[in-house]
Amino acid sequence: MPEPYRHDEPYAQGLLDVGDGQRMYWNCSGSPTGKPAVTVHGGPGSGHGPGSRQHFDPQRFRVVQYDQRGCGRSLPHAADPATGLEHNTTAHLVADLERLREHLGIDKWLMYGGSWGSTLILAYAQAHPERVSGIVICGVTMTRPEETEWLYQGVGRFLPGPWEEFRDFLPAADRDGDVSALLTAYSRQLNSPEEDVRRAAAQAWSAWEDAVISHEVLGKPNAYSDRPSEALMAFTRITAHYFSHRAFLADGQLLRDAGRLAGIPGELIHGRLDLGSPLNTAWQLAKAWPDARLTVIDEAGHTGSPKMAEAVRAAVERFA
DSSP: OOOOOOOOSSEEEEEEEETEEEEEEEEEEEEESEEEEEEEEEETTTTHHHGGGGGOOOEEEEEEOOOOTTSTTTTTTTTTTSSSSSSHHHHHHHHOOOHHHHHHOOOOOOEEEEEEHHHHHHHHHHHHHGEEEEEEEESSOOHHHHHHHHTGGGGGGGGHHHHHHHHHHSSSSSSOOOHHHHHHHHHHTTOOOOHHHHHHHHHHHHHHHHHHHSSSTTTTTTTTTSSSSSHHHHHHHHHHHHHHTTTGOOOOOOOOOOOOTOOOOOOEEEETOSSSSSSSSHHHHHOOTTTTTEETTTTBTTOHHHHHHHHHHHHHHOOO
């Protein structure tokens, strides 16, 4: 199996003005003349991680990484309560990606990402299929209401204690509604004018996210709550914003429009034990997208595994 690749520091980077007062951080590493590939981070609001480059041979790929609006090194940062989120939607993020592609003079690029990143990749590829040479997704999501309802309520059947703590953080009046109402209430807390309210809500949200992934066989404790405070604030605020608005997508939109991906080769890699994003989402997408191949990693969950990393590198190699 292919080993992880080592990359030097980016050979180019910058802040791209994408409108609405937003400047998006980006960088390029690998070979300037290599096959273009872009890594799309999760969250939403997590920011890019240099580790994603390890799947790409720096001699053969030109690897583009960037931070979506409001997070990472992009400005203004959503940890600042003065940073509005009204111009932070899925349509804005799709347009930002297209503007970045044009700015870098790339005709087509290979797209890689997972979790929320896979939702954004699918939205972009369905809007601009002629600009995508291939797709590799590790941890498939389409952020449909049924998926969000599972992640923030249904999976609580396995974690009743942590889920009750997640729910009961909210004022009593906000506890008995559906998942959409719960997420909207959290979004209000995360946008409170009072800093202590925002910080407490971020901790309660991240404790639930931690509970879901640390329950997996290879899960890492405190993966979310151990983030630096400003990064955690941006992540929770942006995530609650997107999920309380159903990701700014019509229900089932990405699955319904999977036909727009015809002709784009895809590699879908998913952990059979993914507790937060069950396998059926990847299964349904693979059936609707004839040019995609689904690989199921038996021992992996949402947090991945060595075998999942090997599968990702092997999938990327097939596009080299």
